[in-house]
Amino acid sequence: MLEGLLVDLVPYGKRFMENAHRWANNDSGFWAGMGRREFVTQAQIEAEYREWRESNRPETGVAFGVQTKDGKPLGYFGINFLSYHSRVANLGANIGEPDYWGGGYGTDALLLLLDYAFDTLDMRRVWLITMTLNERVLRQMEKIGFLLEARQRKATIADGVPYDVVVYGLLREEWPGRVAMIDRLGLRAR
Amino acid sequence: MIEGKLVDLVPFEDDFAIHMETWMNEEAWFRARLWERREPHTEDDVKKFIEKMEKSERGALIGFQSKDGDPIGGVIFDHEWQRVRKADAMFFAGDTRYEGTDEHLDGLLMLLRYCFETRNLHRLDASALAFDEVRIDLLRRAGFVHEGTLRQHIRYDGDYVDVEMFGILAEDWPGYEQKVAALDLQPSGIEPKPKPEKKDDKETEAGEAKS
Numbered sequence: 001m002l003e004g005l006l007v008d009l010v011p012y013g014k015r016f017m018e019n020a021h022r023w024a025n026n027d028s029g030f031w032a033g034m035g036r037r038e039f040v041t042q043a044q045i046e047a048e049y050r051e052w053r054e055s056n057r058p059e060t061g062v063a064f065g066v067q068t069k070d071g072k073p074l075g076y077f078g079i080n081f082l083s084y085h086s087r088v089a090n091l092g093a094n095i096g097e098p099d100y101w102g103g104g105y106g107t108d109a110l111l112l113l114l115d116y117a118f119d120t121l122d123m124r125r126v127w128l129i130t131m132t133l134n135e136r137v138l139r140q141m142e143k144i145g146f147l148l149e150a151r152q153r154k155a156t157i158a159d160g161v162p163y164d165v166v167v168y169g170l171l172r173e174e175w176p177g178r179v180a181m182i183d184r185l186g187l188r189a190r
Numbered sequence: 191m192i193e194g195k196l197v198d199l200v201p202f203e204d205d206f207a208i209h210m211e212t213w214m215n216e217e218a219w220f221r222a223r224l225w226e227r228r229e230p231h232t233e234d235d236v237k238k239f240i241e242k243m244e245k246s247e248r249g250a251l252i253g254f255q256s257k258d259g260d261p262i263g264g265v266i267f268d269h270e271w272q273r274v275r276k277a278d279a280m281f282f283a284g285d286t287r288y289e290g291t292d293e294h295l296d297g298l299l300m301l302l303r304y305c306f307e308t309r310n311l312h313r314l315d316a317s318a319l320a321f322d323e324v325r326i327d328l329l330r331r332a333g334f335v336h337e338g339t340l341r342q343h344i345r346y347d348g349d350y351v352d353v354e355m356f357g358i359l360a361e362d363w364p365g366y367e368q369k370v371a372a373l374d375l376q377p378s379g380i381e382p383k384p385k386p387e388k389k390d391d392k393e394t395e396a397g398e399a400k401s
Binding site for chain 2: 147
């Protein structure tokens with residue numbers, strides 16, 4: 001378990017799977033999927049989970065469940081895919097419970113994940129993508145010190161409107177460490 | 191077959207596959223497939239790659255050849271994202287004599303033509319290692335727009351190399367005919383490779399000699 005101030009990162013196990021169906025079909029899927037709206041059945045979720053369990057993890061990626069300090073499952077945070085020879089990890093996240101958006105939960109989870117990527121997996125670079133409509137994530141990236149590296153024109157569509165997809169990257173030497181970042185952001189347990 | 195000015199797009203049949211073990215071990219291949227680990231590809235790896243692309247519902251490997259039928263290399267669209275109508279564009283001159291020639295460029299143009307004009311895609315992504323000037327020049331001449339740089343993204347020959355990101359939208363694409371006319375493509379005059387002997391032919395000959 002990776003212990004944060006507001007959340008812990010734990011194995012993405014059965015307790016999370018029980019919520020995955022709801023998370024896949026609510027608004028969080030729209031934000032995480034850059035405008036995706038899908039109708040996902042329980043059977044599809046289970047098939048995806050089986051397929052994912054059989055894939056070559058952690059060589060290909062690392063999945064964590066995010067939960068509150070009292071154990072309520074909130075969503076997924078993880079490395080979607082990585083390369084050990086280039087030492088680069090692509091990050092993905094989905095806080096499936098809209099009530100927990102904007103409260104620092106995602107930021108706390110991200111700081112844990114960054115420490116894990118740099119200090120445990122010895123990555124030297126992490127990166128992620130989002131759409132420009134997702135202002136919450138754009139602000140988070142600025143705050144944590146990611147650099148906007150690329151802007152892919154009209155690379156997604158959300159509710160009928162094309163949006164650019166932005167790529168953010170963070171190098172290890174730009175990462176001050178979780179403790180320093182908590183201090184800088186004024187993040188507190190509550 | 192789709193006929194272009196200097197090259198034609200054709201199914202990636204045995205006359206291409208026979209070269210693929212060589213092509214997939216050339217440096218040019220690893221520059222094109224820059225996110226893949228640089229490791230030797232056996233005959234079996236090559237076969238698996240071709241089969242994977244044949245089965246793919248979100249991509250295809252297509253051969254491109256000179257007007258006299260000389261196999262040059264392949265163009266690939268992959269990871270087609272149906273909801274957004276976009277895909278990754280990849281191209282390689284397996285026969286490295288063609289690297290950077292107008293035939294190589296025409297292969298890329300034919301991929302764009304096929305993706306935009308036939309498959310009705312809206313956008314294509316492409317990338318290149320920062321030092322790969324030949325590839326970057328081809329992408330720019332084809333009309334790709336530079337959209338950013340992924341810093342120190344790929345380990346290559348002892349360095350962590352930047353990756354240049356490119357994109358082209360259907361609205362950037364003037365149409366194949368206009369594009370080709372504007373670029374004034376010229377054939378390189380490279381001699382076609384001798385056709386490799388087919389295994390079947392040898393067996394037949396041996397059989398005939400015996401009888």
